[in-house]
Amino acid sequence: MADIKQASFEECLQQLMNALEASLLEEAGAQLDELHPSEVAKLLEALPPKDRSLIWPRIKPRVQGEALKEVNEDVQTQLIDEMSVDALVKATEGLDTDDLADIVPNLPETAVHSLLLTLDYKHREHLKKVLTYPQDSAGGLMNTDFITVRSDVTVRTVIRYLRLLKEMPVDTDKVFVVDRNFNYLGSLHVSTLLTEEPEQAIMPLVSTEASKPILANTDEAVVATLFEQRNLISAPVVDEHNQLVGRITIDDVVDVIRDQAEHSVMSMVGLDEEEDVFAPIVQSTKRRSVWLGVNLITAFIAVSFIALFEATLEQKIALAILMPVVASMGGIAGTQTLILVTRGIATGRVTTANIKSLINKEVSVGILNGICWSVVIAVATFYWFDDVGLSVVIGIAIIVNLIVAAFFGAFLPLLLTKLKIDPALAGGVILTTITDVIGFVAFLGLAALVLN
């Protein structure tokens, strides 16, 4: 397998695009044959849709299957739509149950039916089991290939059993110990098998505390935290009756962590982490529209407050020039607090228990920064407009806005979380509306008082 790092992803993509441009499909296909499926997936995501369609049929079915599970949902849908039922079955029949379970909901019904026929009874039952759990739960993340042993055997028996199996599922750092009813009892580290004497009974070696099973309906975010905190490679999944139903491995958890990270950035501007960067223009336009619409409404709300001070603005046009400065400083300061607190909540470090201390701290920072910057802005305003009244007014408005911004930046994310609204998605819009309104009202209102 060629190492894409040495050739550099960029060159690789360029070569592929050149080959496709020149209709050298054979060459392009040969280039992809050299690569790891996850790298093929990345290249597919980086290609414009029409190039994807050209190259896709040239990729080997096994690699297609692996690539399908790696690409984002948009690209997955495009590629599946372009495949025949026959090709789909060929591509997906070799996949792990958990990966298959991710793809199945997006497959056409005829393909699912044909696919199920290719599976033996055991695999079909496994797949059905995984599909009964939500995709973003431990049950949706788990795969069903794991090794179980009984508790009353010796190290030698286990090793003999493993030799009979000839192969272990990937990422097997432990085998699971079950009773005759498949109830989960504990885990046995593979390394223990190698370091202990063959005659040793396994029961004293089995760890129960450190490898507690995960309930199948546990949310994937909680699973990720557990893996991170306990440095797990794999973990057993049980149903509500403590029956062992599956195994989650670190590679799938890493994907969850990546997706969470993407989500927290993308949702700040109303984007979806599963979006294809090359999504069709009309589709992209529609998706972006929603966010622009929400922001248009908030913008009109904010400017309607300016309209209240029309008479004041007419008297002094400098107010119109400077008012965006007051609004923007509040927006920036507030967003700093908002992001700090939102991330704190997402990582669990900020809760109702410590929010009071945090609001106190953030408001204090707001007061200090408000004072500092109000002086700077007042002086700058004086140099520009040579107007003491205006300087004083903008200085006070800045202090007010920075304090309000700090308070709402800290308070809003927790409030939204309690209301079950994603603060990463809605926090920024609401906060900047608040800081805009406060900025305009404080600045123009004070000006109205001073001028009249």
Add this chain to the structure above:
Amino acid sequence: MADIKQASFEECLQQLMNALEASLLEEAGAQLDELHPSEVAKLLEALPPKDRSLIWPRIKPRVQGEALKEVNEDVQTQLIDEMSVDALVKATEGLDTDDLADIVPNLPETAVHSLLLTLDYKHREHLKKVLTYPQDSAGGLMNTDFITVRSDVTVRTVIRYLRLLKEMPVDTDKVFVVDRNFNYLGSLHVSTLLTEEPEQAIMPLVSTEASKPILANTDEAVVATLFEQRNLISAPVVDEHNQLVGRITIDDVVDVIRDQAEHSVMSMVGLDEEEDVFAPIVQSTKRRSVWLGVNLITAFIAVSFIALFEATLEQKIALAILMPVVASMGGIAGTQTLILVTRGIATGRVTTANIKSLINKEVSVGILNGICWSVVIAVATFYWFDDVGLSVVIGIAIIVNLIVAAFFGAFLPLLLTKLKIDPALAGGVILTTITDVIGFVAFLGLAALVLN
């Protein structure tokens, strides 16, 4: 070990804060003794600094060491500052070399000296080796506990050797095969040892292609990508002479991935992912100030363009009321594109090879959204101000600003990357300055033409 999920982190923190409030230090300490060090670290980060100081001396040295490596840099510095040299040595002497290497740069010199004296020759040499590499490189991430075997032995010999060792380092999914000069030859999966017959020679079992070594000076971001793409649990690290120097394990890579994610969110508003949420007020104020200062300059640049149209504004005050709408719609639309492209660059999916297609697509989306929203805004403006000229002017300004926003949103991140400037940090500020200026100039400029 108690499972913090069951008690819920929030309750746990509340209990701890209550105990500290009531000066029940013994009880608080006992509560922490029950927890996993990574959970202790999380609680420490969630406590206000004065509570941290109270509880810290009550924590067992071994847990202190593990917690020190987990907390963010700000909190680490606070805790280290409050410890005696003796306490520091006790806390850190049990740590892995890679974790120690992360802490050592923040320790006072006397503590480093004492700490080195507690290490045996081998560990001291290991630590020195890790410290020669930058913290954010493969060399800085690696630890030095791994198992090596020679290539000319059988499975039985390796297993016998492992039984002699009695224990394997955590996350050992493979042992490394080296020649007599410690040159890296390949890796042997632990699972292979369990499934193959004892008489089997290991050489045919050694994988070389799939477990290529990582050069010690490789950037940690590249390491993370490699782990993700190849689903690695551990990987060998070699120096420039192919000598095996260390081993990177997935738990450290997961930390890198989390930190990258935090960085990409935090840097958008000039924050540092290593910042303590409860950092001292003056320190926080200073750090936030820089960003507010940069934004103040860009705000003044933007409004200086408004000043050019003072005469026009005086004629029609509705322009002053509506101009923030034009600027904000451009800012939002541009930021959507900016974040999409910046994330694409960060994950390697957007490069110079495909940027042209992407700019075309984004500008097309900008044109479509520009047309849609310009109609909506023009109609809304007409209903508000009953002024056809004003409606037409704002409609055109919106189209212009959304197209410009889409172009710069797509083009800017790649330009900044080429200039070695972090687009996540600088992109937003530059882009909103552009969309503000274009918004003001297009709207007020057109109005000036139409009105005069």
